[in-house]
Amino acid sequence: MKKRLLKPLLLMMMIAIFSLNVTGAAFAKSGGSKNPPKNGIDIATAVSMIVKGLDLNLNTIDFIKMPVASDHYTKVKDNAPYAKDFIYAYYNGVQLPKDINPSATISKEYFAELLYQAMSHKGDFVWIETFQKVADGNQIKKEYMNSIQKLMLAKIVTLDSKQKFYPKNSISRDEAANMISKTVKFINNYKPVPTPAPIEVTLTTGKETDAVTKVTLSATVPTGGYGLEITSIQFTKDQALIKYKLVKPAPDSMNAQVITEIKAVTYIPSTFKPVLQANK
Structure with missing residues (x-):
């Protein structure tokens, strides 16, 4: 009886180990940092996720000389696994500081800002002029509030039961992936708002x-x-x-x-x- 139980148990263990290896390989191929922070994701990973998730590319641009990361950033090495993603981000409306630190942990508010910038480059979206109250809105950087408000209108950003956003918190990979998925869905389902009649x-x-x-x-x-x-x-x-x-x-x-x-x-x-x- 023990021998009969042993084989299925070994098989299940091997499947579990194999699954872990595959997951690790998939993470490595997704770009981003090789050593992400324990809590949340770093800026390099965030940029790579946004670039790949929204399919930011250089297909419509002709370069005499292909740019490299060091043309635009002082702390992004040209041989880094995420270097190309920073180049794609740069030419697709994502405004990153020249001295951006790719290994720094990214906050929820900054991720939302970068995601909105990338999203805006994908289409000319028309927004209802409204303002949703955020309980901890006083903690949000003033320059990020517009982006967060627009993402709330698009149902990409949601608040908790206390109407809080927690802008300074780090964002997890799952949270980031969920926001990107909602962004792609919004872009694909977006229907332009009819041009309003002239104001008389x-x-x-x-x-x-x-x-x-x-x-x-x-x-x-x-x-x-x-x-x-x-x-x-x-x-x-x-x-x-x-x-x-x-x-x-x-x-x-x-x-x-x-x-x-x-x-x-x-x-x-x-x-x-x-x-x-x-x-x-």
Whole structure:
């Protein structure tokens, strides 16, 4: 009986050992660092995962001389296993400091920033202008908040039950792989948002005094953050040519997705007829 049980047990042990060897080999082929930190992953591994996961390449670029890592980074050796991934990252919108330390452990917020940069290079995505509260948002670097907000909108980044992100924590390989997988899915399933209709500016008048007319310009806009400015008034014959400018929200601003009416007011002599004239 013991001999009969022994053979299956040995077979299972051999399968387990073989599986471990295969897993180790797969990790080695994935790029990144040979000696990753015990807690989380280092920047080299993060860059390699993002480059391979999002298929960043140089297929559309013709070089007279192929670049090497030392052309752009002082601490990335040209013969490092991840050197090419840093080159691919550089030419695909991932902005890494020249003195980046590839062996440093990467934080969740910095990984999110690099992932968003790479993702943005893969397509021209349109985002809803909204802001989600993060309980520990005061710990997030200001320059990373926009990227994290966009990744939350795309359901790539999620908060815990306490609405916390833990930006300074290191990120594990599994967490990083999960975010990359969600990013690839988002890119593949993305449908461009239809171009919104032009915003129409209208003019109304009211009697201020017998000699003065109040002129109000107004427009209905899809989100907060817009502005309406009267830039000049030119009087010609019996007309007052009122030039205006529609100010769009700043590219990185977060505004409520609420239909809003904006206005601008000016005054002209009542002997003139107001005429709208948009700035060109």
